[in-house]
Amino acid sequence: MIFARSLGAKSSGAHRLLRSSPLLVVNVTRSNLFRSMASANISSICLSIIDTSLHLISTSAAQFKHINSPEIQKLYEGFYKVSLETYFELWEAFVDIHDGIFVELKRDTKPVVIVSGDLDSIYPTYLSGLQTAYIPNSQCMTILNSSNMTFYDQPEETYKQIHHFFQNGNASPKSEDVFLQALHSELFERLDEQNQVTSENILRVDLLNHFQVFANGEQIVEGWNQRYAKQILIYLVMNPSVTREQLCDDLWGEVAAGKARHNLRMYLMHLRKLIKNDEYHFLRLDKEYIYLSGNIECDLTTLLKVLNEAWIEQDSIHKQHLCSQIFEQLNKNSFRILSDDWILRERDKWEEKLFTVSQFMSDVSLESEQLSKAIEYMEWAVHFQPDNEEMLKRIGDLYLRYSRLE
DSSP, rough: BBBGGTTOOOOOOHHHHHHOOEEEEOOHHHHHHHHHHHHHTTOOHHHHHHHHHHHHTTTOOOGGOOOTTHHHHHHHHHHHHHHHHHHHHHHHHHHHHHHHHHHHHSOOOOOEEEEEEETTTOHHHHHHHHHHGSSTTTTEEEEETSSSHHHHHHHHHHHHHHHHHHOOOSOOOOOHHHHHHHOOOOOOOHHHHHHHHHTTTTEEEEEEESSSETTEEEEEETTTTSTTHHHHHHHHHHSSSEEHHHHHHHHHHHSSSHHHHHHHHHHHHHHHHHTHHHOOOOEEEOSEEEEEEEEEEHHHHHHHHHHHHHHHHOOHHHHHHHHHHOOOOOTTTTTTOOSSSSHHHHHHHHHHHHHHHHHHHHHHHHHTTHHHHHHHHHHHHHHHOOOOOOHHHHHHHHHHHHHOOO
């Protein structure tokens, strides 16, 4: 793992640095982690544990000859005082930090260097090397005889290498050998193919008449009534990219903002597990945004797309064709599972449009002397506005005309 020190708080200065100068990337430091965790409301006791852990990592192991040393005992005591949920919250925040950094680094940047220590057992140098394949214009720099905190273990050598980078940028030699160029090109093609395979995963969410979720054809049955998984997934399907703040406001507006964001991290962890996100990568997160990625299919969004097309269509024949598609998918229980306040407001808008197009289809059917069809569509109009006296009168007249035909 890497952490961009200049991106710790996503300041405007950090964004300018990304686009205007060489960027130094180093492994996560105590100050960066503390600053990021503070924004995520991590408890002070957990920060104390991190502080002790980083101190132990950066201190020679020879100083701790016995497992019962005071430092080790302090670390164990700290771990036992923290709940399991806090550890998950810490990990979620750590992942969010890195997601946001990589989104920035993949954009148009100046040269980037990833600094790692050859003795780092947490993030070995080969992982840093792999990361350069996903960051344009980047290289990996290894500091000998150092672990995670290279600037602490080998400050002079780290300074020399960083200074050299700022003076020369990415001066890594490029092979002129035709065979090696072809080999490198094929390697990157394979990486692209892997990314394309990931994007072909399909998340299907049925919302129109009942709630069902399928990941690559396999139904996910259990867990939807826990930790707001169902509500959050429905919200994200209907709002594919949204800020954490907006999601919290719409779903839990009565809850204090800090607590809502704290809970959201736990809820998202549960949702990611349900949809097998580590394997399929449907859900993407950064410090501000949450969004669905890949091939997302939903019967409700498909229907709404057709409804919007029918709403603005000027050609009567094509409009009838679109309206027929809509009512073939609907039944009288459609939308019943959509009961949260935020979606009820949207549902009112859909039903207003459906009320109008059902009248249109009833009138068209009546003009073509298809009385039974006219009644069928007028029943839909009454369904969407059951207290509309004009519609009740019109359907009564249609029933009377139909009875006379018999």
